[in-house]
Amino acid sequence: MSTPSEHRRVVVIGGGVAGLATAALLAADGHEVDLLERSSALGGRAGSWERDGFRFDTGPSWYLMPEVFDHLFRLLGTTAEAELDLVHLDPGYRVWFEGHPDAVDIAADRAGNVALFESLEPGAGAALESYLDSAELTYDLALRHFLYTSFQSPASLLAPPIARHAPKLAGLLTRSLESYVGARFEDNRLRQVLGYPAVFLGTAPDKAPSMYHLMSHLDLADGVYHPRGGFHRVVEVLTSLAERAGACLHTGVEVTGVRTAPGGSGRRQRVHVTGVDAVRDGAPASYDADLVVGAGDLHHLETRLLPRELQTFPESWWSKRDPGPGAVLAMLGVEGELPELAHHSLFFTRDWQQNFGDVFDARRVPEPASAYVCKPSATDDDVAPPGHENLFVLVPVPAETSIGRGGEDGAGDPQVEKAADAAIAQVASWAGVPDLAERIVVRRTVGPGDFAHDILAWRGGALGPAHVLSQSAMFRAGNASKRVDGLLYAGSSTLPGIGVPMCLISAELVLKRVRGDRSAGPVDVPRDL
Template sequence: MRQAAGTPVPAEAGSRDRAAARDRPAASRDRAPGGGSRGGRRRSAVVVGGGMAGLASAALLARDGYDVELLEQRDALGGRAGSWERDGFRFDTGPSWYLMPEVFDHFFSLLGTSAAEQLDLARLDPGYRVFFEDHAEPVDVRADLDANVAMFESLEPGAGERLRAYLASAREAYDLAVRRFLYSSFESLTTLARPDVLGRSRRLVELLLRPLGSHVARSFADPRLRQILGYPAVFLGSSPDRAPSMYHLMSHLDLADGVLYPQGGFTTLIEAVARLAEREGAVLRTGATVTAVTTAELPARRRRGPRRAAARGARARVTGVRWRDASGAEHLSEADVVVGAADLHHLETELLPPALQTYPQRYWDRRDPGPGAVLVYLGVRGELPELAHHSLFFTADWEKNFAAIFGAETRVPDPASAYVCTPSRTNPSVAPPGHENVFVLVPVPADPGLGRGGVDGAGDPTVERVADAAIGQLAAWAGVPDLRERIVVRRTVGPGDFAADLNAWSGGALGPAHTLRQSAFLRGRNASRRVAGLYYAGSSTIPGVGLPMCLISAEIMLKRLRGDRTTEPMAVPL
């Protein structure tokens, strides 16, 4: 844990603080009054999963007056946004892009603080560097819009001004999404019948039905520009030919707003939210594996009565969860509310009986899990000035690359597009002096059968082959011929690890893909239709994948719990 941005606290001190919070009687914890009381009794909530969405849910529920207990099966908090250390290198194990800063600012404001108080944010320039298979020179996307307009113009005459128009449309779409879609629980679609939505209905239909790749191609001919504007689909667990062009709004985030980085890495973000959750009184337990959501049957007359939308037609009400600690001892935590912030497929199909599943296996059989990934963590001797903090490596035949990942007959792409993060270019503390910290992500099919990773080449053969190919590609395209010989630390992670360690559906790296039928109100909702008091948060549900979306999902959960059907962000502070 950290007392303030950049001020480390010994690990044992954080453990003592967490143990003290667990041992304090619930009534002794300071909480702000809010919606968590019933008949003079504080209501209780259990949050399943200690990733970003779970921590955010715990913080907001505790702020709202609930007695909150969070249960995380792993030994550390963070979920996909974890951390791994070896020989002086510290790797973020998952998310590494800080986009949509206003979402983070808003979340922290709900808790009476700010991103500036909790994090030490640096603006990256270049925001990222792009390497192309069939072009010798990379392209830098800068932190300044005018510079990016000039770059587009240099690659395709006339593209600069077309970029301004494209980003103006992206900004308009983004602003509308924040006002009407991202913070909505979609309990009632009549809330979307607003003049600003209805007046753009024809345009919205076009953006939803036209694929992003086709939308980009209407304005830009150069393949490099099309790839720069199409790659955000990968952030959404999709591809340019499958993601709706509504998501062209993503390009405004990096080409106009710029890319930030929290000094110390994304573990500082997890620590900040965990710290705030504990400040509000939430108890955060690690090494606690939830084995079942417990329920009580509702009388038939109450199933039909005038109840909250989450409970109409419910067959049961939630009573808590059963869980097992690291020693194997079994426990029961009673609760009025349970928030499933772990993988929704796991929660629904493994922790609930079939009769109480809103999303049974047959639902998932018709859905798209998004891509899997092979992750490679490398400690490299010497500097790598050829790489920016973020670097993208794009193959020439994108269609073939994406077809291999998402097609009817999937396989590992060869060659494969890849993403490389070198945070030591910005933050030397994540690597020993004179070394670089390199994180490589190669999108592959979501298939646990591809195997698990390991340390020093000890992973399953397919995973290690993907890693070897990515290292060779990075060395060749970026002009670092001795890269392989300079590697002093190596670890790989495969789809099998996502399935085993995170209960990720199909070993997916991000969450369900943002295709048309898995976006907005067509995505999994955030409350059970079968169990009153059971809510969901995280990348499996609305609004979608990524750290900003996970923060928003926690807020939408609280809005739904409060009976708040508005589409805008909540007033701050909470």
């Protein structure tokens, strides 16, 4: 990569995906980078846990938007093909519907899913063709004009493609995803398949703008992939690339404050960063910096590491924001095979409105709850001992730390263990594995309290602030402090949003800020790649 910006001393706070990608990009651009991670391991939400021959990813498990990964790797002088062994999953995922005895397998490609939709509802195949055409167009516009920009320049919203499709985009922003899907499909199973991507965005189908129907282009047309080794492997690659670029990565260092001094440019009250204070090995430490990038939870960074007068996003701002869902996770080592489950399996309750209403409105753990189950042992041989399966179960719950924390072998707080038990019983019943609970030999649960404690997640949220309209695109928290020069942000709390691809893009948005690049698209990749 070229180095058009002046050399800076940089501190990146947080060693998750966004922090690692930011450290790698800035180090490759010629800056002196120290990354500080409070825990003993890198990865953040994309963590890893091992016991008795089982290895579990503790967070992300859907590899979507492969072009975003590849673009980031190309900026760092390599490719996704060179760094990852990607498997195109077939089926992409399996869906179980309450009240229907048979699961539905989502195909690995567009043609297969058009045929599937037609088999479930006459005329739905043609409707899906039109739906996916619109999803692809919207996704392309998002990549070119909305995802790789910090919206610093109004000109980015005046590009000819945006103007040409303005009426369509306006309609997609003001109508819910649920309404958009419901107007095109009658079968409730199809409506649920098309509406569920809202959960990946931290919200419900009736709260997500229909702009996000673009998500269906990813899973129903492009297909779902799995990196062998799981997202733990993605973290390993990002770690290697950051170190190769010259970044120094430190674990066990908790930042306790951002240091500032008078003299920032612009308004009189602005200041500039001079570094961070921290605790390392139980002792005070400090790191000087000309630039600080907060790549952890934005609420913690703003309200705990800065004094009130320097906060761009104080508590009063957060009180009006939607935290998205929390989650109860169960990592299960299971004796024997489970052919009933695919690599990814979804379990949807019949009363869709009640389920989402419990999570996002009533703020209680739903009973029954829709759930997601990942079985990486379907694809990776080394995540479970021979003759065993590895299951990762996720139940969306409210982002409420009062639900509690998890533990090993049933030792978590009562609400967490109850939700995990209910999900296990649901999978056993719906998928036809009546002895599932008796076959579990390893069990660990995680609750909203763990997200708050382990990664300092605001209100114990599992993903990050929800992608409702008021928290999407230019309405999402910006990635630069308005009161402190040299303080930037990356990660799921800020632009462009939730998910590993978005976190990778957020790192690139920091690079563009540092370079003074206000363009709407991604940074150009060197021509020799």
